[in-house]
Each structure stands twice: as structure tokens, then as C-alpha cells.
Amino acid sequence: MTGPSAKTTxxxxxxxxxxxxxLTGELEPxxxxxxxxxxxxxGVSLSVVREAVTRLAGDGLVQASPQRGFAVMSLTIEQLLDLTRARVLIETMALAESIKLGTVAWEAAVIASHHELANxxxxxxxGVINADFTHAHRAxxxxxxxxxxxxxxxxxxxxxxxxSELYQSWSQQLAHDDTRDIACEHRTISELTVARDEDGAVAALRDHIERTTAALVRYAEEAAESATA
Known part of the structure; x- marks a missing residue:
């Protein structure tokens, strides 16, 4: 296959x-x-690589600047907290609406997607993040x-x-919290959602998002202290 379609592929x-x-942390913050x-x-052209990296910049995973070119997004507490606040506001609103309006087919899809994630x-x-898990988690x-x-x-x-996916990956690779049972968190969110427990599901999702942020904030603060010691 040649031409524009081959380049796109x-x-x-x-x-x-x-x-x-x-997302596996191989390319560091x-x-x-x-x-x-x-x-x-x-084994590709520079234009192909530039197109791919530009898309990653649009996803918020890569930063572009005239001086440095492209770099992995930096880990900053201010940006992380701002992103987390926005996610909590938007995702909990969307989940609440899904619980109100979702069909039986939607319930079945939630159960199926959780089953895939759990397995x-x-x-x-x-010991690195499994790409299949990342895809299942996103789904x-x-x-x-x-x-x-x-x-x-x-x-x-x-x-x-x-x-936020980059932060989520860093939370596992750099700031792993041994006190968390992430599988249990996902199961709780799924069960409360399918049970149409709006308050419970929203609270569980909020806690799930904020715990990832808390682990990374601790890691960033400890790294900053070590750097100045």
C-alpha cells in the first residue's frame, strides 16, 4: 500500500x-x-513521526515549544490538581446523567467492560504497565x-x-500506593453504577480519581525535597 493512506496507517x-x-513510563516526565x-x-519518515507526535501533543501527553521541540509532559502539581478538579466535575456529572438515562444495553456494556478490565x-x-490494561481501563x-x-x-x-492517562501511568510506575486496591475500586464503581446508586457511584468515582492524584502529589513533593537536600 502506497500513497496518503499508507502514510496515515x-x-x-x-x-x-x-x-x-x-504510558508505561519508558519515556520519563x-x-x-x-x-x-x-x-x-x-523505520519511517520524519514527516510520519512528526504527525504522530503532533497528535500526542494534542492529546496533552507531549509538550511542543519552538525552543525545545517536543518533550514529554512535565509533572507539575499545579497542572495535576487543575486537571483533577476538571475531571471530577465533568466525569461525575456525566456518570450521574448515565445512571439517570442509561438503558439496559448500557448496563450490560458496563458489566462487560468491567469484566474485561478485571481479567x-x-x-x-x-513490572511495567500492560498496554492491554491501559486500553481496557480506558474502555x-x-x-x-x-x-x-x-x-x-x-x-x-x-x-x-x-x-490524565500519563499521570495515571506515572502513579503506578513512580508513585505506587500499596494501600490501594484498584481492582476493588473499579468493581465498586461498576456495581454501584449498575445498581443505579447515583450518590454512591459518583462518590466512588471521585475517590478513584482523587486517590491517583494524591499519590502523585506525594511523589512530586518527596522528589522536590530530595533534590534540595
Whole structure:
């Protein structure tokens, strides 16, 4: 296959590969992305790599600047707290609307997406985030909100969550909280949602989002203290 469609397909493949490396923490916070390394590593043109990385910048996973080019998003407490607040406001609103308006088919989709998530290992044998888990996790949260009856509201929630996926991955790779039972958190959200317990499901989702943020804030503060010690 040649021509524009082939380039689009390769750009998608490179986008997926770099995205997975970002989400597994292989590419560290604030590190500069060397586009020529991707060109050599993936055997594609610079224009294909640039298209993929530009998409990642649009997703909020990569920062672009005239001076530095492209770099992995930095871990800043201020940005994290702002993103978390926006996610809580939007996602809990969309979940509440889904519980009010969602159909039986939506309930079945929530159960199915949770089943897939619950049966997908979070970590690979090497101890890094499993890309399949990342995809299943994204699908579960998308499905929770898919009954809200508003594609615009769901789109805003999806966009905010895409920006937060890097933070979620860092929470597991850099700031793992041994006191959490994330599988239990997902199960609780799923069960309360299907039971149409709006207050309970909203509270569980809020806690789920905020606990990830709290772990990263602790990590960032401890890292800053170590750097100045």
C-alpha cells in the first residue's frame, strides 16, 4: 500500500507505539523527544513521526515549544490538581446523567467492560504497565459515561481523561500506593453504577480519581525535597 493512506496507517502505528511508551513510563516526565531516534527505530519518515507526535501533543501527553521541540509532559502539581478538579466535575456529572438515562444495553456494556478490565493484568512480567490494561481501563471509563445522552459532554470527559492517562501511568510506575486496591475500586464503581446508586457511584468515582492524584502529589513533593537536600 502506497500513497496518503499508507502514510496515515504508519502514522497511526507510530502514534500507538510512542503513546504506549509514554504510558508505561519508558519515556520519563519532562524528557526531550528525539524525533530522529523514532525515525530510525520505527523505520519511517520524519514527516510520519512528526504527525504522530503532533497528535500526542494534542492529546496533552507531549509538550511542543519552538525552543525545545517536543518533550514529554512535565509533572507539575499545579497542572495535576487543575486537571483533577476538571475531571471530577465533568466525569461525575456525566456518570450521574448515565445512571439517570442509561438503558439496559448500557448496563450490560458496563458489566462487560468491567469484566474485561478485571481479567486484564495491570502489569507485565517485567513490572511495567500492560498496554492491554491501559486500553481496557480506558474502555471501562468511556463506557461508564456512554449512557449520559450527550456526545459533547462525553467528548469533554474523554479529552480530559486522555490528558490524565500519563499521570495515571506515572502513579503506578513512580508513585505506587500499596494501600490501594484498584481492582476493588473499579468493581465498586461498576456495581454501584449498575445498581443505579447515583450518590454512591459518583462518590466512588471521585475517590478513584482523587486517590491517583494524591499519590502523585506525594511523589512530586518527596522528589522536590530530595533534590534540595
Amino acid at each position: 504508519r502514522a497511526q502505528e507510530v502514534y500507538d507505539q510512542i503513546r504506549d511508551r509514554l 519532562g524528557s526531550r523527544l528525539k524525533l530522529n531516534d523514532f525515525v530510525e527505530g520505527y 486484564t493484568p495491570m502489569l507485565t512480567p517485567d 471501562f471509563h468511556d463506557t461508564l459515561l456512554s449512557g449520559c445522552g450527550s456526545s459533547r459532554l462525553q467528548g469533554v470527559a474523554t479529552e480530559l481523561r486522555a490528558c
